[in-house]
Amino acid sequence: MAGLYFHIPFCKQACHYCDFHFSTNQTLKQELVNQLSEELTLQKDYLQGEPIETIYLGGGTPSLLTAQELETLFTSIHKNYRVASGVEVTVEANPDDLTPKKLSELKSTGVNRLSIGIQSFDERVLKFLNRSHTATEALKCVEAAHQVGINNISIDLIYSIPDQNEESLQKNLATALTLHPKHISAYSLTVEEKTVFGRWASKGKLHAVEEDQSARQFELVMDLLTQHGYQHYEISNYCLPGFQSKHNTSYWKGKTYLGLGPSAHSYNGTTRQFNIPNNHHYIKSIQKGIVPFEREELTNENKINEYLLTSLRTEWGCSLYFLEEKFGYDLATHNKPYLNQLLSNNLIELNRGTIMLTRAGKLLADRIASDLFVSS
Ligand code: SF4
Incomplete structure (x- = not known):
């Protein structure tokens, strides 16, 4: 059994902490999706016919894809790969994209799990992080997802945010719990060099949270979520029983997967491949029938x-x-x-x-x- 990962490298705006590969210019989006569908064909032997157990659209912001773009991808998946029954299909989404219409489109394409980038329910913190959504949108979208019948919901939260004290974190977690998500990923903020926060930090305008305070916040998250019945199954991941992310678990258990799109990684048990992190070059290369990657033989x-x-x-x-x-x-x-x-x-x-x-x-x-x- 294997997995497929798609990197959708577009976002509405750049969050101040993010160093993933993405562009805020979406003019290449449709062409890139066309080439992702081509890459699926070019790489169809990579997994040696293993059935696909998990499909994960990450990014970037995959919830920016239109119904037609999603259709293009899923048609190509089913044409080229054997998809296992009961496949887990996850889409990462931002709350401001999850209108009832978008949620219905996702559901009818076969998406059965959402990983929603909420990060915080505090408007002040969302602005500080430069997120594109509000706390109200975050609350509404989870309810709307339940209404269309997508119940397997994971939410992402960030802690160790400068100026956020433990009381505020606790309030955040309490709000998260009222939504009854099946899965919560809680990440400690890291200040990466090539980000807005990294630049602020180098100029002394931002001070990362001290290690001991960050440790206290990690413990707070762990204690509160486990007290509420969440299983702490990976350092940054919690779930209600039976709702582990199958896709991420397969990474941790060393299963094979194919990553498609700029900056995506693949693993086949003996090598890792890294697609180039450049949208324009990726498109040009796939148009010529060449997947642009570097390969590392694993010792x-x-x-x-x-x-x-x-x-x-x-x-x-x-x-x-x-x-x-x-x-x-x-x-x-x-x-x-x-x-x-x-x-x-x-x-x-x-x-x-x-x-x-x-x-x-x-x-x-x-x-x-x-x-x-x-x-x-
Ligand atoms: S939406 Fe996600 S991928 Fe895009 S900039 Fe923000 S954190 Fe990064």
């Missing part, structure tokens, strides 16, 4: 490190048996003193050959993974 060390980084962030943990069987790597022997130190500092638990992060360990997930990395 055994790369695979071990990727597994460490992703598995430790999940509730399934890092299996020592899997590392041994799949990569011939005995993690416990190579890292005995460090693992003992993590155990005695109560940062990890070791259960039946699986390493899991404790509550305190979750705050240091990426650091612990990188300390365990194998160097080539």
Whole structure:
């Protein structure tokens, strides 16, 4: 079973924190969709006939696609790939695009899951982040989605925002809970260099939230959501039982996927491919029948490190048996003193050959993974 990811690189406006690949000029949108449909044909052997279990439209802002553009993509998917019954079809959406008409169009194309970029219910914070929508639109769109029958809804929230205190975060989470989303992704704001926030930070106009305050906010999110029945199944992801994102879970479990569009990545078990992050060049290249990508052959060390980084962030943990069987790597022997130190500092638990992060360990997930990395 495999997944398809589409990168739709257009947005109405640039959020001040975002360093994804996108353009606010939408004049190439329709042509880019035509070429995505061509890329589906050009790449149809990449997944070697594996049935498609998950389809994910991300970006950028895929909710900017018209009904006809969505139709173009889905027709090409069904023409070129074997789609499994019960396929999960997720579209990332911004609240201001989710009118009742748009929601009906999404539903009739087969979309059965929405990942809505709400980020905050506080108007002041939304303006600070330069989001294109209001808090009222965020509240309304979730209700409207339920009304058309799309009930599998995930919402994105951001915390560790400068000037946002814990009380405001708590209020935000309480509002989110009134919407009963099946899934919540909660991300800590990172200030990236090539963004408006990055420029403000370099001029001293913006100060990122201190690490200990960010840690307190992470704990606040974790405690409140788990108290309300959400399963903390990945560091930044929570769901009601049975509503994990199948698509993202397949990334974390190392399943194969094909990424289409500028800047999309693909993985087939032995290599990763990265499409060029340039809309114009992407279109020109696909028009000539060439998929413009760079390929990286994964070494055994790369695979071990990727597994460490992703598995430790999940509730399934890092299996020592899997590392041994799949990569011939005995993690416990190579890292005995460090693992003992993590155990005695109560940062990890070791259960039946699986390493899991404790509550305190979750705050240091990426650091612990990188300390365990194998160097080539
Ligand atoms: S809408 Fe999403 S992709 Fe677009 S700029 Fe904002 S965060 Fe980035």
